[in-house]
Amino acid sequence: MGKTAAKPAKSQLPRVRRTPEEARTLALASARRLLLAEGPDSITLQAVANDLGMSHTNLIHHFGSAAGLQSELMRQMVSELTTTIESAVMRLRAGKGEVKDFVDIVFDAFDRGGAARLAAWMALTGESRHLAPIGEVVRDYIDSVERGAEAEGDAATVHERVTSATLFVTVAALGDAIIGNELRKMVGREREAVRKLIGALLPLVLDTHRAPRSLENR
Template identity: 45%
Template sequence: MTDAEPLRTKRRKRQAGEAREEGLAAARALLLEGGPASVTLANVGREIGMSHTNVIHHFGSAEGLQSALMGSMIRDLAGALDEAVLHLKTDSAAPSMLVDQVFDAFDEGGAGQLAAWLVLSRESDHLEPIRQAVLDLVAAVREKLAEDAAADDRMRSIVLLIAICAFGDAVIGPQLREMLGLDAEAGRRLVAQILPSLILPGR
């Protein structure tokens, strides 16, 4: 998509909050479809049928738009991790559920592309808000699957492994799976298979 393409959505009047939310939704879709370079004021305006001037009014600048998008996606990622914690406390199929929750957040939720963007642009400080969500997830994994207060290091390593695998699967997984002739679920299926042996070693 180029800045010369026509508006995709007919212009209409919106409340300020509605316009901002539509802008963020469009920016997220652009990020997932075309990467960080596609997240521009002009492209967002085109997607939601809003003039360049109005997009600037709601976000201030391209940097303001990108910062707002990062904040929105970070909140969603923290929410997904919190959701995983809640499920861990009630769901008997905890290992596979945990893998699905984290993989979904990094893939469908766009956290993989967001994390790559933040790291490559040296903006990793934006990830700080998910710190407590990650620590809560470690504690929930320990409580549900190990029940051993001394297992913190192992639980942290397990969460790290799942997150790194989910990140890699979201960023380059489709290309690697195509090269290897594997289906879309291959990565998460592999992690779910090895997770029980990591949680309860020797069993």
């Protein structure tokens, strides 16, 4: 009998060495892809590990748990959102933008970026404590806007205007991203309906000294 041919050795993929920062960056990018493609509940350590060819244990080392990964993703997304909002505010102050542009930026960030879905899911599953990073970013944003508006009135008035505008636009953007599409279909309105409404009302929220025209003559 002839010699049996030796079986070819199994090919092995070279092990990729990543720095801790590279591993975290890749994991957060993977988590964001999962969020946008399949929804918040798809963000698990195992799913991210499978996507990256990374060990589950490695991800535990970096994030502690799926909730930790979700919280870090939210921090990243909100930080990006805040930078975008601050830029929009600066453009408005410089006369280079309109209220509509500001509203569109916030709505787009929550809708297309998936931040609204992740925040709602974490709150509804009892993981709202992991939303704490949002508070830090929002407070920094409000402080920076208030410092830039010091000459526009006393501190209490400026604080009320800025926080009111923040609540108004953010809650509307969150709601529109989560359930707006279904509500618009129910009432037969166009996609931009909520944005137009918020854009029309936001100047009244920012100017606490001006009453709506419909109320002034009553």
